[in-house]
Amino acid sequence: MLWKKGRRSDNVVDERGDDGGGGGGGFRMGGKGLSLGAVVLIVGFGLLTGQDPMQILGQLTGQATQQQSAPAPQTRHAPPANDQQAEFVRSILGDTEDTWQAIFQQAGKQYRDPKLVLFSGRVNSACGLASSATGPFYCPADQQVYLDMSFFDEMSRRFSASGDFAQAYVIAHEVGHHVQTLLGVSAQVDAARQRGQRMEGDGGLLVRQELQADCLAGVWANHAQQRLNWLEPGDIEEALNAANAIGDDRLQQQGQGRVVPDSFTHGTSAQRVRWFKAGFAQGQIGQCDTFKAKSL
Numbered sequence: 692m693l694w695k696k697g698r699r700s701d702n703v704v705d706e707r708g709d710d711g712g713g714g715g716g717g718f719r720m721g722g723k724g725l726s727l728g729a730v731v732l733i734v735g736f737g738l739l740t741g742q743d744p745m746q747i748l749g750q751l752t753g754q755a756t757q758q759q760s761a762p763a764p765q766t767r768h769a770p771p772a773n774d775q776q777a778e779f780v781r782s783i784l785g786d787t788e789d790t791w792q793a794i795f796q797q798a799g800k801q802y803r804d805p806k807l808v809l810f811s812g813r814v815n816s817a818c819g820l821a822s823s824a825t826g827p828f829y830c831p832a833d834q835q836v837y838l839d840m841s842f843f844d845e846m847s848r849r850f851s852a853s854g855d856f857a858q859a860y861v862i863a864h865e866v867g868h869h870v871q872t873l874l875g876v877s878a879q880v881d882a883a884r885q886r887g888q889r890m891e892g893d894g895g896l897l898v899r900q901e902l903q904a905d906c907l908a909g910v911w912a913n914h915a916q917q918r919l920n921w922l923e924p925g926d927i928e929e930a931l932n933a934a935n936a937i938g939d940d941r942l943q944q945q946g947q948g949r950v951v952p953d954s955f956t957h958g959t960s961a962q963r964v965r966w967f968k969a970g971f972a973q974g975q976i977g978q979c980d981t982f983k984a985k986s987l
């Protein structure tokens with residue numbers, strides 16, 4: 692992938708090296724304690740469902756109050772210009788901005804660029820404190836994508852999913868969640884949950900939401916290619932391999948206690964590949980209605 696062709700986004704925020712602003716032990720809940728693993732799970736669940744994790748946590752711990760005072764201000768700055776990994780992320784994000792700006796404009800809507808926060812270790816988002824173990828995620832409450840680049844190492848090490856376009860696909864998937872938020876899809880899924888519609892499992896709304904984000908990643912890949920002609924032989928296979936490798940079924944097989952909340956409900960590998968392809972084929976957002984699809 693000739694990623695250097697991409698316009699660099701100014702919306703990448705570098706918080707690597709910060710400790711997430713939590714200080715010491717992270718969450719300190721009054722009353723009954725929750726293990727860090729449980730907290731991570733809840734935060735992840737909240738992220739997926741758009742529910743405020745602090746609220747869920749509060750319910751579970753009997754309205755426990757968080758004892759720590761306001762988090763220490765985090766240092767937000769642009770990544771150093773000579774950082775190749777960060778440059779890569781800026782390039783991919785920049786192109787998602789150009790693509791979605793254009794698609795929204797055509798539909799008479801306005802696209803708002805999300806910020807992308809690079810972090811290491813852990814990070815304090817509007818959706819709660821998250822650690823690297825959470826994997827990449829999107830927080831609707833602050834409309835930011837969070838990415839710890841060690842996830843990419845893990846992708847290649849554990850799932851044999853490597854290559855720059857595989858990483859681009861992961862970023863585009865998270866941006867897909869942002870698009871869903873702007874289009875009101877996330878709010879509709881939320882409302883459906885309130886009405887008691889089935890969220891989990893095969894064919895549940897969360898899977899459909901995740902597969903749609905894959906399809907939107909495919910739409911982006913199509914438009915980016917038309918504009919920049921930056922794909923090289925094997926790139927699409929890289930993305931499909933990543934989609935295939937990090938589907939639910941694979942993760943469950945490989946799972947060794949690692950918590951990857953933004954993956955529990957992603958659908959099977961075959962479904963993820965299918966929907967990425969559906970978006971990529973014509974670059975049409977209309978091909979991404981996973982909610983109406985009879986078979987996923």
Ligand SMILES: [Zn+2]
Nearest residue numbers: 864901904953
């Ligand atoms: Zn997702």
